[in-house]
Amino acid sequence: xxxxxxxxxxxxxxxxxxxxxxxxxxxxxxxxxxxxxxxxxxxxxxxxxxxxxxxxxxxxxxxxxxxxxxxxxxxxxxxxxxxxxxxxxxxxxxxxxxxxxxxxxxxxxxxxxxxxxxxxxxxxxxxxxxxxxxxxxxxxxxxxxxxxxxxxxxxxxxxxxxxxxxxxxxxxxxxxxxxxxxxxxxxxxxxxxxxxxxxxxxxxxxxxxxxxxxxxxxxxxxxxxxxxxxxxxxxxxxxxxxxxxxxxxxxxxxxxxxxxxxxxxxxxxxxxxx
Ligand code: DGL
Numbered sequence: 580x581x582x583x584x585x586x587x588x589x590x591x592x593x594x595x596x597x598x599x600x601x602x603x604x605x606x607x608x609x610x611x612x613x614x615x616x617x618x619x620x621x622x623x624x625x626x627x628x629x630x631x632x633x634x635x636x637x638x639x640x641x642x643x644x645x646x647x648x649x650x651x652x653x654x655x656x657x658x659x660x661x662x663x664x665x666x667x668x669x670x671x672x673x674x675x676x677x678x679x680x681x682x683x684x685x686x687x688x689x690x691x692x693x694x695x696x697x698x699x700x701x702x703x704x705x706x707x708x709x710x711x712x713x714x715x716x717x718x719x720x721x722x723x724x725x726x727x728x729x730x731x732x733x734x735x736x737x738x739x740x741x742x743x744x745x746x747x748x749x750x751x752x753x754x755x756x757x758x759x760x761x762x763x764x765x766x767x768x769x770x771x772x773x774x775x776x777x778x779x780x781x782x783x784x785x786x787x788x789x790x791x792x793x794x795x796x797x798x799x800x801x802x803x804x805x806x807x808x809x810x811x812x813x814x815x816x817x818x819x820x821x822x823x824x825x826x827x828x829x830x831x832x833x834x835x836x837x838x839x840x841x842x843x844x845x846x847x848x849x850x851x852x853x
Contacts, residue, residue, distance in 0.1 A: 583818040585610035587641035587649035592620035594773030595652030596841035601796030605804050610822040617829035621734045622655045623703030634660035636853045647816040649678045654771050657682045658709035684802035690720030697724045697764040702771035704729045728758035737774040755785040769793045826851045
């Protein structure tokens with residue numbers, strides 16, 4: 580059956596699959612279409628202009644696929660491109676459609692996890708340098724002390740499946756030590772990149788026992804469910820046949836070979852030119 584009006588899930592590469600995996604557990608009845616811009620990933624170290632350009636190309640592609648609602652399941656694109664897309668592009672392109680990011684759901688709930696009121700954000704260079712997490716968290720929880728750490732090699736280690744190697748431990752320990760040395764009172768670390776849930780066991784190993792690690796997937800899933808409940812005018816246009824489709828700007832073979840690590844299920848993707 581061909582999908583009619585799926586919800587679009589976008590990431591620079593595979594990371595958004597960790598979010599889709601959790602969304603599906605919460606609202607499996609909806610149709611989802613996933614796009615990974617693997618040919619141009621990682622986005623983490625790219626400029627604002629380029630991330631906006633690539634993300635907007637993806638959003639337009641989703642519109643052509645008839646998506647009424649798109650989730651940018653990439654922190655880097657949410658941090659650097661989402662606001663411009665929502666405020667400048669959408670009103671001209673498609674005022675009746677919605678593009679949401681994945682930073683806001685985390686920043687609205689993070690204060691409930693921390694007892695010490697000291698938290699840390701782990702993310703890509705792009706996410707950290709945008710200060711998006713700090714700006715958003717301060718709106719909801721002004722009492723929190725926030726420290727950020729960019730981990731530029733973590734995404735490439737995951738995308739190349741090298742994260743299981745012993746060599747990866749060095750880079751994981753280095754950034755965990757660095758953020759906890761900057762603020763030893765941190766009791767909550769946000770995994771502010773959709774690739775990082777794959778590193779969670781290794782990250783845990785280098786954290787003291789009292790530190791809580793917050794993954795985005797389950798929080799984004801709950802937030803999307805609540806959004807759909809609050810917006811029946813959008814919800815009614817999202818088709819519900821539990822269908823999934825996967826697209827990549829890389830070759831389908833390359834996507835399907837690695838996607839399993841992130842999604843736990845075989846994918847049968849198709850190549851698209853963006
Ligand atoms: N997974 C994306 C994120 O959440 C970024 C990965 C990349 O650098 O492309 O930030």
